[in-house]
Amino acid sequence: MRAWQLTEIGGIDAYRLVDVPEPEPGPGQVRIALKTVGLNHLDLWVSEGKPAPKSMPHVGGSDGAGVIDAVGEGVAGFEVGDEVIVDPTMSCGQCPKCRNDDVVYCDHFEILGEGIPGTFTEKIVVPAINAVRKPAKLDWDVAGTFGLASATALRMLERARLEEGETVLVVGIGGGVSSAAFHLAKGMGATVYVTSRSPEKIEKAIAAGAAGGFDSATEFGREMTALGGADVVIENVGPATLPQSLRAAKKGGRIAICGATSGPKYEITLPVVWFRQLEIIGSSMANHAQFQRVLWRISQGYARSPVDRMFGFDELPDALRYLASSEQMGKVGLKLG
Numbered sequence: 001m002r003a004w005q006l007t008e009i010g011g012i013d014a015y016r017l018v019d020v021p022e023p024e025p026g027p028g029q030v031r032i033a034l035k036t037v038g039l040n041h042l043d044l045w046v047s048e049g050k051p052a053p054k055s056m057p058h059v060g061g062s063d064g065a066g067v068i069d070a071v072g073e074g075v076a077g078f079e080v081g082d083e084v085i086v087d088p089t090m091s092c093g094q095c096p097k098c099r100n101d102d103v104v105y106c107d108h109f110e111i112l113g114e115g116i117p118g119t120f121t122e123k124i125v126v127p128a129i130n131a132v133r134k135p136a137k138l139d140w141d142v143a144g145t146f147g148l149a150s151a152t153a154l155r156m157l158e159r160a161r162l163e164e165g166e167t168v169l170v171v172g173i174g175g176g177v178s179s180a181a182f183h184l185a186k187g188m189g190a191t192v193y194v195t196s197r198s199p200e201k202i203e204k205a206i207a208a209g210a211a212g213g214f215d216s217a218t219e220f221g222r223e224m225t226a227l228g229g230a231d232v233v234i235e236n237v238g239p240a241t242l243p244q245s246l247r248a249a250k251k252g253g254r255i256a257i258c259g260a261t262s263g264p265k266y267e268i269t270l271p272v273v274w275f276r277q278l279e280i281i282g283s284s285m286a287n288h289a290q291f292q293r294v295l296w297r298i299s300q301g302y303a304r305s306p307v308d309r310m311f312g313f314d315e316l317p318d319a320l321r322y323l324a325s326s327e328q329m330g331k332v333g334l335k336l337g
C-alpha cells in the first residue's frame with residue numbers, strides 16, 4: 001500500500017509517496033481502508049517541525065473515513081465492511097482522566113498525525129475506540145474532513161458555555177476551526193458575526209447566515225461593541241486580533257482561544273479583564289463524547305462542515321500548498337481509490 005511519509009523536517013516538499021507494508025491490527029485495534037482524508041494546518045506545522053514528530057519516517061494527517069477491512073483480537077461491535085470515521089484523539093485509555101472521557105487531560109494525550117503516524121495512507125490501524133460509525137447519509141468528503149476542526153470548535157463553544165440567543169464573534173473566518181465554529185454556533189441558535197481580511201470571505205459568511213462581518217485589520221472591537229458586543233469570542237489568531245477581540249466582548253463575555261497563528265505573546269491590559277469581568281478560556285482538541293456530539297450535529301443537519309476542495313491521494317503536496325495559501329473557505333481533503 002502507499003503512504004505519504006515525511007523523512008525529514010523540510011516543509012511540504014519533504015513529503016514522499018512511498019510503498020509500505022500493510023499494518024496488521026493488534027488486540028483491540030481495527031484496520032481502516034481510507035476513502036477520504038482531511039487536511040489541517042497542523043499538517044503544515046508538523047512538516048516544519050512545529051512540533052516535530054516523535055519518530056521518522058512520519059505519516060501526517062489527523063482526519064479520515066473509510067471501511068474496516070481487518071479486526072484485531074478482542075474487538076466487539078465492529079466487523080469487516082463497517083463504514084467508520086477516524087476520531088484523531090489518542091490517549092492511554094487507562095488513567096482516571098481517560099476513564100472519565102477527559103482524554104484531553106491524559107498525560108499520554110496525542111493527536112493522530114502529530115506525534116504519532118496519521119491518515120495520509122491507504123490503510124491505517126487505530127484502537128477501536130477511535131473508530132466511530134459513519135451515518136449512512138453522511139457524505140464521504142464531509143466524513144473524512146470534519147473531525148479535528150469541528151470537534152475542536154465544539155469544545156470551544158461548550159467550554160465558553162454558549163447559550164441559544166447569544167451573540168458570537170468568530171475571528172478569522174477562513175480557517176477550519178473558525179468556519180466550523182461559525183456553523184456550529186449558528187446551529188445552536190446564536191447570532192454570529194465574523195471577521196476576515198478578505199471581503200469575499202465576509203460576503204460568503206453573510207450569504208451562509210452571518211449577521212455581519214468586519215475587516216480583521218480594523219478596530220472591529222469598537223464596531224462589535226456598537227452592535228451590542230459579543231457574549232462569546234472565538235479566537236485563534238492571537239496578537240494580531242486579540243486586543244480587538246477583548247474589546248468586542250460584552251461585560252462578562254467569554255473569549256475562547258485554541259491557537260495563535262500570528263504569534264505566541266500578547267500584553268494584556270489587566271483592568272480590562274476585571275472591570276469588564278471577562279473570561280479567557282483555553283481549549284484544545286476534544287474528548288470522544290464531543291466528537292460524537294459534533295458528528296451528530298453535522299449528520300442531523302444542525303451544522304454544516306463545508307468542503308472547499310478535494311484533491312487526489314497523489315496530490316498531497318498541491319493540496320497542502322492550497323491550504324497554506326489560505327484561499328479556501330472550508331475543508332480541504334484527499335480522495336482515495
Ligand SMILES: [Zn+2]
Pocket residue numbers: 091092093094095096097098106107108
Ligand atoms: Zn489516560
